[in-house]
Amino acid sequence: MSQTSMVKLGAIEKTWADGTRALNNVDLEVPKGQFCVILGPSGAGKSTLLRAVNGLMRPTAGKIQVDGLELTQASERELRKRVAMIHQHFNLATRASVAANVLSGALPEVSLARALCGWFHPEQRKKACHYLERVGLKPEHLHRRAGELSGGQQQRVGIARAFMLDPKVVLADEPVASLDPQISRDILTLLKDAARELNATVICSLHQVDLAREFGDRIVGMRSGEVVFDGAPTEFDDQRLSRLYQNADWGDGEPTPVTEDSLELEAAGGM
């Protein structure tokens, strides 16, 4: 694995219109091919951070670089082609067929006329079938409505869609939050293997600590918009785990301040 950084976030700040400080001076560098897991209580800013990488969320301050390309208004379109995204709620067009959903992952590279008649290139069709097979679906699923599939199958379609453009970076925001433990493991295995084939970087937020330890090459712990742990899964012991989630406010409100002794975590943030 080469150690050139693929995603580089520099001093990212995000303050929402209502004054919520979702990200506070976040620095993060993810090398090529790494499977980086982001952990943290609800409201820690994991989704906000992921959405900063492809510009779905515009940070108040800070710099974002993906694959050597700086994210600006002008480069956004180009950059997004290299960054795929997998969503917690799958975000499929539920009334469209599985095939149409997977093919739609190639839309940025398809001319408008072709998109209009659904006339995708033969290589793209082949690729769609390849990835559908890769994620364990069958040919008879092709023309099924996406909404008729089970949650696990829908997320498989979501993964196939994400890989249509050979992404350099895959952002996965709680990809297995609504799936059972066994299927969650299968899905993450798929994701990890598919990413490894392309040597793609994965940034994946999770709520399941065991899965994070199992799949992550690295764990980033977030709390109240700050990175409070950053290290290998082996370093992320139970003590650090309980401190990461300790006193966390699981509601929408402000998290309760972290107490003195819990700050031994990783020195990245003091309250």
Place this chain on the structure above:
Amino acid sequence: MSTRPIPVPPQGTRLHWHLDQPFRLKHLVIAVLILALLLVTGHRTEMDRMVSMTTQAVGNLVGLNDESQVVRGLSKVADSMWPPQMATSEEVARMNDFNADELPVFARVESRETTTQRLNEDTLQLESVTETTEVLYDPLGYVKTVFGKMIETLEIALWGTLLAVSLSIPLAWFAASNYSPNRVTYTLARGFISLLRSVPELIVALFLVLAYGFGPIAGVLALGMHAAGFLGKFYAEDIENADKQPQEALEAIGAGKIKTVLYAVMPQVLPQYVAYTAYILDRNLRMATVVGLVGAGGIGQELKGRFDMYDYGHVMTILIAIFLFVFLLDQLSARIRSRMI
């Protein structure tokens, strides 16, 4: 959660019980005002005369009085409307495309003898002269004409709907707040849609007949424009309310707005679109019979022409045709609907 006890008044407090009547002077005044308004508007719309004339007509029908304007007018029309006109006869000499070998079905050539009084210039006396004219008599000729007009009406409705759909799709794009390029295009599109919707087909047709002349062009345009307003509004609202999740997925990979709508919005809203469009087609089929009254083609134009010429037999045929048409349409759409559900 803190629960507060229900306050209980201290013992011995005399409570003042009081139950009002449901109505007060205010209500009486309002009732009087409404009554006055009804009386004034009722008089202005001649509702009083309507009641007296109808009473008279009912009295006439049961034999209480022998004069009723309503009954007289209706029976005059009814008398001349029956039987409905089915046949046509045309002088062969006046037809320039007459071909004796290829007569229409059921049609035949008849000789008609017409006797006219004419002054004989030699004897200076009036004589009866008998002339024989060849006439093409078609017992179902007018039925065929009406059928042809009905088909034209159908075509007007169809093209009106087609025009409405193709106009409303770009309109809906600009009128959907989440896809319109900017505030100005949004407001313009919304304004245009309201304008289209606000003017009834019949009035639009009236003006379009001035611009395009009598005939189906005005009808198609009038139906299309009004329906485009309707469809544009509903399409736009559906686009705005569509589930955001699949749209975000495509936005996230930089698919662009048009492709996002095609692949993330269209699959969701298509069933609704089909339903709206079917409704518009149904409505246009009815309206197409009416816009002809101002000269915009179809059966309505034929009806107006015959009515103005007091050809009430022909009018009857047309009315029967329209009734049958609408009846068949209802049957058909009911059947299609039950099959779709």
